[in-house]
Amino acid sequence: MKTKVIAIANQKGGVGKTTTSVNLSAAIAEAGHPVLLLDLDPQGNASSALGLEVSIDGSLYAAMIGQAPMADLVCKTRLQNLYGIPADLDLAGAEIEVARMEGHLGQLRRVLQPVRDSGKFEFIIMDCPPSLGILMTNALTAADEILIPIQCEYYALEGLGKLVGVMEQIRESGANPTLAMSGLLMTMLDVRTNISAAVVRDVRAHFEEVVFQAAIPRSVRISEAPSFSQTILEYDPKGAGATAYRVLAKEFLDRQQRGISFIGAPQRPEESEI
Numbered sequence: 001m002k003t004k005v006i007a008i009a010n011q012k013g014g015v016g017k018t019t020t021s022v023n024l025s026a027a028i029a030e031a032g033h034p035v036l037l038l039d040l041d042p043q044g045n046a047s048s049a050l051g052l053e054v055s056i057d058g059s060l061y062a063a064m065i066g067q068a069p070m071a072d073l074v075c076k077t078r079l080q081n082l083y084g085i086p087a088d089l090d091l092a093g094a095e096i097e098v099a100r101m102e103g104h105l106g107q108l109r110r111v112l113q114p115v116r117d118s119g120k121f122e123f124i125i126m127d128c129p130p131s132l133g134i135l136m137t138n139a140l141t142a143a144d145e146i147l148i149p150i151q152c153e154y155y156a157l158e159g160l161g162k163l164v165g166v167m168e169q170i171r172e173s174g175a176n177p178t179l180a181m182s183g184l185l186m187t188m189l190d191v192r193t194n195i196s197a198a199v200v201r202d203v204r205a206h207f208e209e210v211v212f213q214a215a216i217p218r219s220v221r222i223s224e225a226p227s228f229s230q231t232i233l234e235y236d237p238k239g240a241g242a243t244a245y246r247v248l249a250k251e252f253l254d255r256q257q258r259g260i261s262f263i264g265a266p267q268r269p270e271e272s273e274i
Ligand SMILES: Nc1ncnc2c1ncn2[C@@H]1O[C@H](COP(=O)(O)OP(=O)(O)O)[C@@H](O)[C@H]1O
Pocket: 012, 013, 014, 015, 016, 017, 018, 019, 020, 045, 130, 187, 188, 189, 216, 217, 218, 219, 220, 222, 223, 224
Protein backbone atom coordinates (compact mmCIF):
# COMPACT_ATOMS: atom_id res chain seq x y z
CA MET A 1 0.00 0.00 0.00
CA LYS A 2 1.36 3.42 -0.92
CA THR A 3 1.50 5.74 2.08
CA LYS A 4 0.59 9.41 1.94
CA VAL A 5 1.92 11.66 4.71
CA ILE A 6 -0.27 14.63 5.67
CA ALA A 7 0.71 17.41 8.10
CA ILE A 8 -2.18 19.19 9.83
CA ALA A 9 -0.50 22.50 10.46
CA ASN A 10 -0.95 26.17 11.27
CA GLN A 11 1.42 27.95 13.62
CA LYS A 12 -1.54 29.62 15.30
CA GLY A 13 -2.76 27.82 18.40
CA GLY A 14 -6.40 26.95 18.97
CA VAL A 15 -7.51 26.77 15.35
CA GLY A 16 -8.59 23.11 15.46
CA LYS A 17 -5.43 21.27 14.38
CA THR A 18 -5.61 18.60 17.06
CA THR A 19 -9.38 18.24 16.86
CA THR A 20 -9.11 17.81 13.09
CA SER A 21 -6.14 15.43 13.29
CA VAL A 22 -8.02 13.14 15.65
CA ASN A 23 -11.47 13.26 14.09
CA LEU A 24 -10.44 13.31 10.44
CA SER A 25 -8.11 10.36 11.13
CA ALA A 26 -10.98 8.51 12.83
CA ALA A 27 -13.37 9.24 9.96
CA ILE A 28 -10.85 8.11 7.32
CA ALA A 29 -10.23 4.93 9.33
CA GLU A 30 -13.97 4.36 9.64
CA ALA A 31 -14.21 4.58 5.86
CA GLY A 32 -11.87 1.59 5.72
CA HIS A 33 -8.45 3.16 5.18
CA PRO A 34 -5.65 2.36 7.66
CA VAL A 35 -4.40 5.56 9.32
CA LEU A 36 -1.49 6.29 11.64
CA LEU A 37 -1.87 9.46 13.69
CA LEU A 38 1.51 10.84 14.71
CA ASP A 39 1.28 13.30 17.60
CA LEU A 40 4.05 15.83 17.01
CA ASP A 41 2.94 18.28 19.69
CA PRO A 42 4.78 17.91 23.04
CA GLN A 43 1.47 18.92 24.70
CA GLY A 44 0.20 15.47 23.70
CA ASN A 45 -3.41 16.58 23.22
CA ALA A 46 -4.04 14.23 20.30
CA SER A 47 -2.59 11.36 22.35
CA SER A 48 -4.91 12.00 25.26
CA ALA A 49 -7.89 12.52 22.96
CA LEU A 50 -7.29 8.97 21.70
CA GLY A 51 -6.41 7.62 25.15
CA LEU A 52 -2.85 6.76 24.09
CA GLU A 53 -0.04 6.64 26.60
CA VAL A 54 3.66 6.85 25.92
CA SER A 55 5.13 3.43 26.63
CA ILE A 56 8.13 2.92 28.84
CA ASP A 57 9.97 1.39 25.87
CA GLY A 58 10.58 4.74 24.32
CA SER A 59 9.03 7.99 23.34
CA LEU A 60 8.77 9.91 20.13
CA TYR A 61 11.72 11.89 21.43
CA ALA A 62 13.89 8.75 21.30
CA ALA A 63 12.70 8.05 17.76
CA MET A 64 13.34 11.61 16.65
CA ILE A 65 16.95 11.45 17.77
CA GLY A 66 17.38 8.01 16.21
CA GLN A 67 17.61 6.02 19.46
CA ALA A 68 14.47 3.93 18.98
CA PRO A 69 12.81 2.68 15.80
CA MET A 70 9.71 4.74 15.05
CA ALA A 71 7.84 1.55 14.10
CA ASP A 72 8.15 0.26 17.69
CA LEU A 73 6.09 3.19 18.95
CA VAL A 74 2.96 2.44 16.94
CA CYS A 75 -0.02 1.70 19.22
CA LYS A 76 -3.44 0.33 18.40
CA THR A 77 -6.47 2.41 19.28
CA ARG A 78 -10.00 1.24 20.06
CA LEU A 79 -11.01 2.04 16.50
CA GLN A 80 -10.45 -0.35 13.66
CA ASN A 81 -7.87 0.87 11.13
CA LEU A 82 -6.69 3.66 13.47
CA TYR A 83 -3.21 3.58 14.99
CA GLY A 84 -1.27 6.23 16.87
CA ILE A 85 2.17 7.30 17.98
CA PRO A 86 1.80 9.30 21.21
CA ALA A 87 3.82 12.31 22.32
CA ASP A 88 4.73 13.67 25.70
CA LEU A 89 6.61 16.69 27.02
CA ASP A 90 9.94 14.93 26.39
CA LEU A 91 9.40 15.68 22.74
CA ALA A 92 10.08 19.36 23.43
CA GLY A 93 13.69 18.31 24.01
CA ALA A 94 13.90 17.00 20.46
CA GLU A 95 13.72 20.59 19.17
CA ILE A 96 17.17 21.25 20.61
CA GLU A 97 18.75 17.87 19.86
CA VAL A 98 17.53 17.74 16.28
CA ALA A 99 18.60 21.34 15.63
CA ARG A 100 22.20 20.25 16.29
CA MET A 101 22.10 17.46 13.71
CA GLU A 102 23.39 17.70 10.21
CA GLY A 103 20.55 17.93 7.70
CA HIS A 104 18.20 18.45 10.61
CA LEU A 105 15.20 19.39 8.45
CA GLY A 106 15.10 15.85 7.10
CA GLN A 107 15.38 14.03 10.42
CA LEU A 108 11.69 13.12 10.83
CA ARG A 109 11.49 12.14 7.17
CA ARG A 110 14.43 9.74 7.67
CA VAL A 111 13.20 8.11 10.87
CA LEU A 112 9.64 7.83 9.50
CA GLN A 113 10.74 6.19 6.25
CA PRO A 114 10.68 2.57 7.55
CA VAL A 115 7.10 3.12 8.77
CA ARG A 116 6.16 4.47 5.33
CA ASP A 117 7.90 1.58 3.64
CA SER A 118 6.10 -0.97 5.82
CA GLY A 119 3.03 -0.29 3.65
CA LYS A 120 0.75 -0.82 6.66
CA PHE A 121 -0.86 2.60 6.50
CA GLU A 122 -2.57 4.40 3.68
CA PHE A 123 -2.20 7.70 5.52
CA ILE A 124 0.15 9.02 8.17
CA ILE A 125 -1.45 12.13 9.66
CA MET A 126 0.72 14.41 11.78
CA ASP A 127 -0.73 16.76 14.39
CA CYS A 128 1.74 19.67 14.39
CA PRO A 129 2.60 21.97 17.30
CA PRO A 130 1.57 25.64 17.25
CA SER A 131 4.89 27.15 16.19
CA LEU A 132 7.16 27.35 13.18
CA GLY A 133 9.91 25.52 15.11
CA ILE A 134 12.01 22.48 14.30
CA LEU A 135 9.20 19.94 14.83
CA MET A 136 6.90 21.79 12.46
CA THR A 137 9.54 22.30 9.75
CA ASN A 138 10.50 18.63 10.11
CA ALA A 139 6.83 17.75 9.62
CA LEU A 140 6.65 19.87 6.47
CA THR A 141 9.78 18.17 5.17
CA ALA A 142 8.38 14.70 5.90
CA ALA A 143 4.93 15.45 4.45
CA ASP A 144 3.52 14.96 0.99
CA GLU A 145 0.81 17.47 1.76
CA ILE A 146 -0.22 20.01 4.37
CA LEU A 147 -3.83 20.54 5.44
CA ILE A 148 -4.38 23.93 7.07
CA PRO A 149 -7.27 24.46 9.50
CA ILE A 150 -8.51 28.06 9.55
CA GLN A 151 -10.69 29.25 12.41
CA CYS A 152 -13.77 31.22 11.32
CA GLU A 153 -12.85 34.35 13.29
CA TYR A 154 -11.46 37.82 12.77
CA TYR A 155 -7.85 37.67 11.57
CA ALA A 156 -8.45 34.09 10.42
CA LEU A 157 -5.65 34.38 7.87
CA GLU A 158 -3.15 36.11 10.11
CA GLY A 159 0.13 34.27 9.82
CA LEU A 160 -0.92 32.30 6.75
CA GLY A 161 1.49 34.25 4.56
CA LYS A 162 4.34 33.31 6.85
CA LEU A 163 3.37 29.64 6.81
CA VAL A 164 3.17 29.67 3.03
CA GLY A 165 6.61 31.34 2.98
CA VAL A 166 8.07 28.53 5.09
CA MET A 167 6.50 25.96 2.75
CA GLU A 168 8.16 27.70 -0.20
CA GLN A 169 11.52 27.73 1.57
CA ILE A 170 11.24 24.01 2.25
CA ARG A 171 10.40 23.32 -1.38
CA GLU A 172 13.13 25.57 -2.75
CA SER A 173 15.82 24.34 -0.34
CA GLY A 174 15.38 20.91 -1.90
CA ALA A 175 14.43 19.42 1.50
CA ASN A 176 11.00 18.56 0.09
CA PRO A 177 10.55 19.89 -3.46
CA THR A 178 7.09 18.38 -3.94
CA LEU A 179 5.37 19.59 -0.76
CA ALA A 180 1.78 20.40 -1.74
CA MET A 181 -1.37 21.55 0.00
CA SER A 182 -4.36 19.25 0.52
CA GLY A 183 -6.55 22.25 1.20
CA LEU A 184 -7.76 24.84 3.68
CA LEU A 185 -10.39 23.75 6.19
CA MET A 186 -12.78 26.19 7.84
CA THR A 187 -13.24 25.22 11.50
CA MET A 188 -15.46 26.32 14.39
CA LEU A 189 -18.00 27.73 11.99
CA ASP A 190 -20.88 29.33 13.88
CA VAL A 191 -23.73 29.76 11.44
CA ARG A 192 -25.54 32.07 13.84
CA THR A 193 -22.88 34.76 13.71
CA ASN A 194 -22.32 37.20 10.86
CA ILE A 195 -18.57 37.13 11.31
CA SER A 196 -18.36 33.38 10.72
CA ALA A 197 -20.41 33.70 7.54
CA ALA A 198 -18.36 36.68 6.36
CA VAL A 199 -15.04 34.90 6.97
CA VAL A 200 -16.18 31.81 5.09
CA ARG A 201 -17.43 33.93 2.20
CA ASP A 202 -14.17 35.91 1.96
CA VAL A 203 -11.86 32.92 2.33
CA ARG A 204 -13.79 31.03 -0.35
CA ALA A 205 -13.79 34.07 -2.64
CA HIS A 206 -10.00 34.39 -2.40
CA PHE A 207 -8.85 30.79 -2.21
CA GLU A 208 -11.64 29.22 -4.25
CA GLU A 209 -11.23 25.48 -4.78
CA VAL A 210 -8.34 25.20 -2.31
CA VAL A 211 -10.93 25.49 0.48
CA PHE A 212 -12.72 22.25 1.30
CA GLN A 213 -16.46 22.38 0.69
CA ALA A 214 -16.85 20.64 4.04
CA ALA A 215 -16.61 22.98 7.04
CA ILE A 216 -16.55 22.03 10.72
CA PRO A 217 -19.29 23.63 12.84
CA ARG A 218 -18.63 24.98 16.30
CA SER A 219 -20.06 22.32 18.59
CA VAL A 220 -19.88 21.82 22.32
CA ARG A 221 -19.90 18.07 21.68
CA ILE A 222 -16.69 18.32 19.64
CA SER A 223 -14.95 20.13 22.50
CA GLU A 224 -16.28 17.69 25.13
CA ALA A 225 -15.24 14.46 23.41
CA PRO A 226 -11.49 14.61 24.30
CA SER A 227 -12.23 14.73 28.04
CA PHE A 228 -13.74 11.25 27.62
CA SER A 229 -10.76 10.18 25.50
CA GLN A 230 -13.14 9.71 22.62
CA THR A 231 -13.34 10.86 19.04
CA ILE A 232 -16.51 12.67 18.04
CA LEU A 233 -17.48 9.57 16.02
CA GLU A 234 -17.74 7.64 19.31
CA TYR A 235 -18.94 10.43 21.62
CA ASP A 236 -21.77 11.73 19.46
CA PRO A 237 -21.87 9.53 16.38
CA LYS A 238 -25.00 11.04 14.86
CA GLY A 239 -24.38 14.68 15.75
CA ALA A 240 -23.41 17.57 13.50
CA GLY A 241 -19.72 17.33 14.44
CA ALA A 242 -19.38 13.65 13.54
CA THR A 243 -21.31 14.24 10.34
CA ALA A 244 -19.04 17.14 9.38
CA TYR A 245 -15.86 15.13 9.91
CA ARG A 246 -17.31 12.23 7.90
CA VAL A 247 -18.20 14.60 5.06
CA LEU A 248 -14.69 16.07 5.24
CA ALA A 249 -13.13 12.59 5.14
CA LYS A 250 -15.15 11.77 2.04
CA GLU A 251 -14.06 14.97 0.31
CA PHE A 252 -10.45 14.47 1.42
CA LEU A 253 -10.42 10.88 0.10
CA ASP A 254 -12.01 12.02 -3.12
CA ARG A 255 -9.27 14.64 -3.62
CA GLN A 256 -6.66 11.98 -2.85
CA GLN A 257 -8.18 9.55 -5.31
CA ARG A 258 -8.34 12.16 -8.04
CA GLY A 259 -4.84 13.44 -7.25
CA ILE A 260 -6.06 16.95 -6.45
CA SER A 261 -3.61 19.06 -4.42
CA PHE A 262 -2.24 22.56 -4.71
CA ILE A 263 1.32 23.69 -5.19
CA GLY A 264 0.81 27.38 -5.91
CA ALA A 265 0.72 29.30 -2.69
CA PRO A 266 -2.54 31.10 -2.04
CA GLN A 267 -1.72 34.76 -1.63
CA ARG A 268 -3.17 36.61 1.29
CA PRO A 269 -5.62 39.24 0.09
CA GLU A 270 -4.03 42.67 0.53
CA GLU A 271 -6.83 44.66 2.05
CA SER A 272 -9.09 42.47 4.02
CA GLU A 273 -10.47 42.05 7.49
CA ILE A 274 -9.88 38.34 7.47
N1 LIG B 1 -15.52 22.52 15.97
C1 LIG B 1 -15.29 22.86 17.23
N2 LIG B 1 -16.29 23.25 18.04
C2 LIG B 1 -16.08 23.60 19.32
N3 LIG B 1 -14.88 23.59 19.90
C3 LIG B 1 -13.83 23.21 19.16
C4 LIG B 1 -13.96 22.83 17.79
N4 LIG B 1 -12.73 22.51 17.31
C5 LIG B 1 -11.88 22.69 18.32
N5 LIG B 1 -12.52 23.11 19.43
C6 LIG B 1 -11.93 23.44 20.73
O1 LIG B 1 -11.08 24.55 20.56
C7 LIG B 1 -9.88 24.38 21.29
C8 LIG B 1 -8.69 24.40 20.33
O2 LIG B 1 -8.80 23.31 19.43
P1 LIG B 1 -7.54 22.41 19.08
O3 LIG B 1 -8.00 21.37 18.13
O4 LIG B 1 -6.85 21.94 20.32
O5 LIG B 1 -6.64 23.48 18.34
P2 LIG B 1 -5.06 23.47 18.02
O6 LIG B 1 -4.61 22.05 17.98
O7 LIG B 1 -4.98 24.16 16.70
O8 LIG B 1 -4.40 24.27 19.10
C9 LIG B 1 -10.02 23.07 22.03
O9 LIG B 1 -10.50 23.35 23.31
C10 LIG B 1 -11.06 22.31 21.23
O10 LIG B 1 -11.80 21.42 22.01
